[in-house]
Amino acid sequence: MTEKKQKINLSITNPKVFEVVKMVISILIALAITLVILFMISDNPVRAIVTILTGPLTKRRYIGSVIESFIPYAFSGLAAGVLFKSGAFNLGGEGIFIISGVSIAAVACNQLTTSGVLHPILCFLAAIVTGGILMIIPSFLKAKFGTNEMVVSLMLNSIYSGVAMFIIRKFLLTTTTSTIGSRDYFKTAKIGYIFEPLRISPCLILLIITTIVMYLIMFKSRLGYQIRLAGTNPKFAEYSGISAFKLSIVTAVIAGILCGMGASCQLLTQTSFYLPEQSLVGIGFSGMLLSMLGRNNPIGIVVAAFLIKYLEQGTSILYFVDRAVPSEIVAIVEGIVILLISSQYFLRGFREKKLLKEGLEKDAK
Amino acid sequence: MGETILKLDKVTKVYPNGTVANRDINMEFEKGEIHSIVGENGAGKSTLMKMIFGIESPSSGTITYKGEEVHFASSLDAIKAGIGMVHQHFMLIPSFSVVDNIILGDEPKNGIFLDRREAVRKTQEVSDRYNFELDVTEKVSALSVAKKQKVEILKTLYRDAELIILDEPTSVLTPQETEKLFEQLRSFKKQGHTILFISHKLEEVKQISDRISVIRNGVSKGTYRNDELTMEQLTNLIIGRDLESDIDRYKTHEDFHNEKAAVIEDLCLERNGKPVLDHVSLAVKKGEILGIAGVEGNGQLDLVRCITGLEKTKYEGKIMICDTDTSGMNIKGRRDLGMAYIPEDRMGDGIAGPLPISDNMISTYYTRDDINTKLFMDNRAIDRISNELIDTFAVKTESNKTSVDSLSGGNIQKVVVAREYNTRPKFMIAEQPTHGIDIGSAEFVHHKLIELRNSGVGILLVSADLNEVMDLSDRIIVMFDGQIAGYFKNARNVTDQELGMFMLGASHQTPEEIGGALND
Numbered sequence: 001m002t003e004k005k006q007k008i009n010l011s012i013t014n015p016k017v018f019e020v021v022k023m024v025i026s027i028l029i030a031l032a033i034t035l036v037i038l039f040m041i042s043d044n045p046v047r048a049i050v051t052i053l054t055g056p057l058t059k060r061r062y063i064g065s066v067i068e069s070f071i072p073y074a075f076s077g078l079a080a081g082v083l084f085k086s087g088a089f090n091l092g093g094e095g096i097f098i099i100s101g102v103s104i105a106a107v108a109c110n111q112l113t114t115s116g117v118l119h120p121i122l123c124f125l126a127a128i129v130t131g132g133i134l135m136i137i138p139s140f141l142k143a144k145f146g147t148n149e150m151v152v153s154l155m156l157n158s159i160y161s162g163v164a165m166f167i168i169r170k171f172l173l174t175t176t177t178s179t180i181g182s183r184d185y186f187k188t189a190k191i192g193y194i195f196e197p198l199r200i201s202p203c204l205i206l207l208i209i210t211t212i213v214m215y216l217i218m219f220k221s222r223l224g225y226q227i228r229l230a231g232t233n234p235k236f237a238e239y240s241g242i243s244a245f246k247l248s249i250v251t252a253v254i255a256g257i258l259c260g261m262g263a264s265c266q267l268l269t270q271t272s273f274y275l276p277e278q279s280l281v282g283i284g285f286s287g288m289l290l291s292m293l294g295r296n297n298p299i300g301i302v303v304a305a306f307l308i309k310y311l312e313q314g315t316s317i318l319y320f321v322d323r324a325v326p327s328e329i330v331a332i333v334e335g336i337v338i339l340l341i342s343s344q345y346f347l348r349g350f351r352e353k354k355l356l357k358e359g360l361e362k363d364a365k
Numbered sequence: 366m367g368e369t370i371l372k373l374d375k376v377t378k379v380y381p382n383g384t385v386a387n388r389d390i391n392m393e394f395e396k397g398e399i400h401s402i403v404g405e406n407g408a409g410k411s412t413l414m415k416m417i418f419g420i421e422s423p424s425s426g427t428i429t430y431k432g433e434e435v436h437f438a439s440s441l442d443a444i445k446a447g448i449g450m451v452h453q454h455f456m457l458i459p460s461f462s463v464v465d466n467i468i469l470g471d472e473p474k475n476g477i478f479l480d481r482r483e484a485v486r487k488t489q490e491v492s493d494r495y496n497f498e499l500d501v502t503e504k505v506s507a508l509s510v511a512k513k514q515k516v517e518i519l520k521t522l523y524r525d526a527e528l529i530i531l532d533e534p535t536s537v538l539t540p541q542e543t544e545k546l547f548e549q550l551r552s553f554k555k556q557g558h559t560i561l562f563i564s565h566k567l568e569e570v571k572q573i574s575d576r577i578s579v580i581r582n583g584v585s586k587g588t589y590r591n592d593e594l595t596m597e598q599l600t601n602l603i604i605g606r607d608l609e610s611d612i613d614r615y616k617t618h619e620d621f622h623n624e625k626a627a628v629i630e631d632l633c634l635e636r637n638g639k640p641v642l643d644h645v646s647l648a649v650k651k652g653e654i655l656g657i658a659g660v661e662g663n664g665q666l667d668l669v670r671c672i673t674g675l676e677k678t679k680y681e682g683k684i685m686i687c688d689t690d691t692s693g694m695n696i697k698g699r700r701d702l703g704m705a706y707i708p709e710d711r712m713g714d715g716i717a718g719p720l721p722i723s724d725n726m727i728s729t730y731y732t733r734d735d736i737n738t739k740l741f742m743d744n745r746a747i748d749r750i751s752n753e754l755i756d757t758f759a760v761k762t763e764s765n766k767t768s769v770d771s772l773s774g775g776n777i778q779k780v781v782v783a784r785e786y787n788t789r790p791k792f793m794i795a796e797q798p799t800h801g802i803d804i805g806s807a808e809f810v811h812h813k814l815i816e817l818r819n820s821g822v823g824i825l826l827v828s829a830d831l832n833e834v835m836d837l838s839d840r841i842i843v844m845f846d847g848q849i850a851g852y853f854k855n856a857r858n859v860t861d862q863e864l865g866m867f868m869l870g871a872s873h874q875t876p877e878e879i880g881g882a883l884n885d
Binding site (some may be wrong): 235239 | 379424617675695696697701706708713714715716717718719720724728729731732737738741744
């Protein structure tokens, strides 16, 4: 028995190995296609690709920018990962980010405390409570009225951005410029750096801790077990005595809290006032893509977030060197990788041929 | 006879999960014969039929139909070529009439409109030509199982099928209905149709076939004329060894006498205004197996859903598990009282396919202390327990981390039974526990059920397989139309013919006799 356990199948027929191989090949293909495009539009394609891949490492400022900007995306990805893993197609992260931004602004624009430690914490709490409560709505409506959570969550995204605009305009509107945005935050609300040259803030530490906690929840805890069960076969989870309703509420709350944390990190480090149509737009949706890239695994998601932000930084550096290459080229890389790894058929024929051979060999005994 | 209509040459099928379902199958089918294909469940009969009918395509090898090599892209091509298939599970729309079901996809048209009169005329004509005795304007939902099967067969004949594949057609029929079906098949043969008859019931195969092909482990073991094979030789070909003696029956332990594991009183359930359970009362004693026989769809499913707490519609009546009233309890609460449940829909309810065996082995007791530490789950204990269960239940797998859906049906069922066994139940519901699995695994599951019974567990066995019910049960109930139609105190003193009469609704006992199900 013990010998049997030790035997690890490293061939492509092992689904886990297959996943990794598929991921690596997808990235290589995406880079190859990028290179082809660079050959068409750039006079110096080799310099271009080298800049994209190594540019962010050339200056501390560049890598610092990657470190700072990937944090909210990682939180967003973690939130989407929990939801998808539990089988909920809740696309509400985008709206939750925007509406928690309002809560953060409301706390940050009022001098509730003079403590530079307490003020950001209050902002976080406001965002977490907002996110955690509002994320429940699609799951609750699904469980109680059988509505489709995807439709509801997308609808709520629009509603929340409208509500955000309304609240900012009505209660927090800036008087200094004509844009629709909040007043400046009080200085005490802002989060400073621990190590300024690399722009390392307490947010990074929070992200690392959160990632570890999420990993433990997903793979070691009873809650994670329930999420895996319900996400792969909800009927089986019900049969086993797991309450689908309770589980959907708990996962939604967790996802909402993660979104609230992400929004706080973004606003309190990188902005000094809140623009509801700008400051947090797009982070929620990107999180869903990151969750796909990271295969709903917390660590995979955070790594994916870092890599994507790294590539984005690389292309924007390239733009200074080579004006012919638009920074949107990173979207091509992203798109191809996601398309390939989410494709059921990509490399499947190859794997099946292997399986056929192995199956026949085993069968022949 | 003698003209070859269908020829399989070295047909091989490998599924994406690596299972070799068929390997180098060579077979020939002659026009106008009844040709049976036999083999254990999981031997590869169904896959072979799916390839002939265009649902699956062979990984290698060729299929020749009427002298031409064919590559059916879908069953549509097969139907056009003149092949019809009656599936084990009916492919009918219950809310449509017989006519609508039959013409669906091949409607007679009048300009751009459906020519209903022509449709009814043509369908009735085909039905009458083959003596189906069907009113084609009736709704399918109002028909009996046997009649539904007739509709399925009629569907193939309406499309001029020359070759008709019948996949386990008798598994849903009573002995009497089977007899009628066979008469009909013989008349088809006279009219020039070729019948491919799939079954694992050997008596029936011997009774109806001209020739018999045997498949074992995905490999063809040859084609034989019916009269040159004895029953023993056939059995031997199918399982590769002589069949062992029947399940050894132990005596019921007296210790458990009359202690009740579960009591159901006056259970009534309505669905869409129609009663599906009508005052059902029964008791399962500790240390016994109470078998429920009946044609599928006579309330067995609803009964189980009510007892397990999975039924969402409110029922009337009382369900007690281990002397506790379960009203208002969900499945979790009932499981906590000591209920275990082997579900009929193994893939749908019984497992989470892509997850490893270890995860699937603990789902019904994952909160138990022995596999948890304070904060987290104890993965080492889970590994230990799942490996122990894999050993005791002889699950064929490389490791406990293999995803459960890559196992064969029999091994998946062993995983389900092992898990339910390890919940340490006092009351177990076994719903079609050996449906669609190989003989070896089935035997194993039967032994485990008996072992549980002898240790004092009360088991409610629901099965469409009469032999299984008769072999395993101590007492037997027959359900018909949502009611208990018959009750037999001693399972050993009853014949399948007798049970068949009750399953068809031709016999019905008095309330006093049926009362024994609760009071004995």
